[in-house]
Amino acid sequence: MLKGWTRLYEWAKTWAEQFYPGWRSWVFFGLILSFLFLALSGFLFVLLIPRGLYGLPLLLHVAAGGIFAVCLSMVVVWRARDYVLDIVQPILLKVMFWTFVVSGLCLIITSLSSMISFLSMNFQIGMIGWHRFSALVSLISISIFLQYSLNREK
């Protein structure tokens, strides 16, 4: 287990040095850490606590969501060009990258919708469903992306 985490850290470090030089690495790590916390807090509460996410973890979840949104948009700006059609990359990586971006965008929009006062409650309830679905998609896509990248390095 520890070995796996060490490997993941080494990969992230190398990846950051390669693609996010200097201060940009903060953005990259911000994205990873915020996503990790979002996924852990979100899924653990939904799966284990009948009431769902609440209390201090909810506050931190919202705060981490803000960090994730900023970092994601910056990463997309910097890295989008590496995953367009013309660039030579495995197609799976491209698909997973854009799936992650689309689901991330969905997560941001569905979060934002619960804070906007002109949307009805029923609409918001629908948005919560979308939020959870997007979170699942993003988790799956990033998992495949990581697995593929790690295997390629090996």
Next chain:
Amino acid sequence: MKRIVLIVFIVAGLGLFNTVASQRPKKKPQWSGSETVPVHLIPLKDEYDQPIIPTEVNPLPFSSRFTCAPCHNYNVIKQGLHFSGGNPDLSGRAGEPWFWLDEKTGTVLPLSYQKWKGTWDPNELGINPWDFALLFGRHMTGGGILEPAENEMSPQSRWNVSGKVEINCMGCHNASRMQNHSEWAKQILRENFRWAASASAGLGEVGGMASRLSATWDIFDGPNPDDTEWAAVPSVRYNASLFNSNHQVFFDITDKSSDGRCLSCHSVTPVKMSNKSFDSDVHSLAGLRCVDCHRNGLEHKMIRGYEGEVSLSFGEEAETFTCRGCHMGTDKNKAKRTAAGRLGAPFPDHRGLPAVHLERLSCTACHSVPWPSKDLNQVRTSRANRLGIFGVAQWETDRPHIIEPVYARDDFGKIAPHRLVWPSFWGKIADREVIPIRAEEVFAQAGQAFVSEENVAQVLLALYQEPDLGGTPVLITEGKIYTRNFDGGLNVSDAPENLASGGVMWAVRTRGAILPMIPDFDPEAEMLDIDVEIRIQIVLEALATNESAPGQPALLVNEKMYFIQDGYLEKGENLEGNRPTPWLCWLVEGKPEPLIGEFDLRTVKATVGEEQTLTEEQVKLVLEILNRTQNSDESEIDVFYTYISGGLMFLLDKDGELTTQNHKSAEPVTWPIGHKVRPAQQSLGINGCRDCHRANSPFFFGKVKGIGPLITERVRVRSQSSFMDLTLPYQRLFGLSFSVRPLLKVVLFVSALVCGSILLIVLLRVLGRMSGLVEKRR
């Protein structure tokens, strides 16, 4: 012969069948389908099922049990909600308890037979149905415990004199404006139980008082020819013009009671508000009546209208009468995509409201009762504060001190607005439990601690009865003037500036001027001024009429003493020292004592004109007396006495000082409330999340301060959050987070815009490539 035997058998068989058939329970009447109410032109029956002829001598009062019985099954009706208050098995969420008040001893004790949290079972306190009827029958509908069976009557009760309180059908169903709730209350207080319905329905005049009759009197004894004034037997003189030639009476009956009938017992009004400023419930203003939602069948098991209610009359349909059921529809309706609930009530969009609010809050939390503010509202209710009884006497009371809204969790775990009362009572502590003591028991043992105001009033009364005094006797001390009122207590007002300082002064108020009771004079003079002499004599004679006087009245001036002996004013030596101004006193075993003792004076100064009626000094004194009495008994069990007030338990420590502790018996009693519902535009949250979620929001952080009859700084203070079982620091943090929420919205919006734009560009590029509009990059 055989034929005769056969005929006898047939006749006997028919007779038996008829008897059995008549004993069978009558079939439950079904609704005919007509939406009209039949004209109720019916004969009146008395409690012995005999027709009432108004012109007869001494007719009995009408009985609803037998008058309504031919068409309405009384035994079915008496299962109803309003007649089941004494049934401990009655399920359902907590409602407003009854409050047993005793102003003198500072007792405010919540009572309920339903074992609601924070209430006391009347049976445990020795309150039998008879006591209960006298205490609260004024705002009860009759039936239930007020109509006890023979074996349920306690020996001390006087049901044989008063009669039972049958269900007062007309109290709700009489559409006539003659229906008089005040008359009902008056008759109940006079113990005229069986006459109360006739009097309050306006069918006739009821005179006499059962409370003044001997305990052996019975309805068959009839009137007492020897006493038609004081202990006159209650009787009803029917209004003959209401009867037709067949002795039938027209009852203006409605099956759906008007709101006024409900509000006789269910009014709730803010204390500091005039009736001109008072707004009704938004549903009432829209034209709905109470009974439009709070419906019932013949069983009178009324729908209370809260979520999760188990209604035996309506089954699942009861859910459609809740706020949610009416405005949002039940799940069944939703499946059919019905837009709203019952009668198409407006469907709430709840725009911008996270759905979790509907899971955690009752509808009333946002839509009902006053907007939460720093200071909670004090309200009075009909049943607790005796509202709606009009007459020469003032019936309404300030106590219990009911406050709202307190946001607490209800039986279903939802946060709902509640009304709250802090209990106050004397009790004994045994095995860490507090057992309340009846107010009369406390008074019997330590009465002298509670009569300070009466002591002053007695002196003033004695002086008041002397017509030659030339004005109203008053007591002046520390800038306040105390006068006796007609309830046997005192009124207080500010003294003129020239009298604002100084000690105790007995004076006479006449035409705006205040003069000393005894003017200054020179006692050493050879001849006393005749006017002064007369004045001294009438004042001393008046004081001598005070029945509670501890001794003979006297007047001390300089080194002289004046007193009455054998009807003459005598002058003697004052051995107690020099008195520069005339000083009225009692001579107790030859020693002068002030007309009013220091304890009484301190108590009067502290309590008269105040809402609170007790001082810490009084409480300490009473506890000392009660503990001493207990110790004098040869009891092996250690029992100590306590006074509960303001959310704390007051008791004496080992040094005899008054100390306080928290105790579950001192916890407040709360009950959820539904009305008054505000318009949607005034609902909580209409201004956004920060109506509740901010660092100092009264919704979460408002203080609920203990209040009781005791004047003290030592009271329990709880935050609203504590009633919701929420963590205060977290709620503060959560509230603060709403300060940065606008920033978060901007961040999310910009991020979404950036990601969305790039995705759009990529998508357009893909489309461009596919359509050949965009060439492949080299």
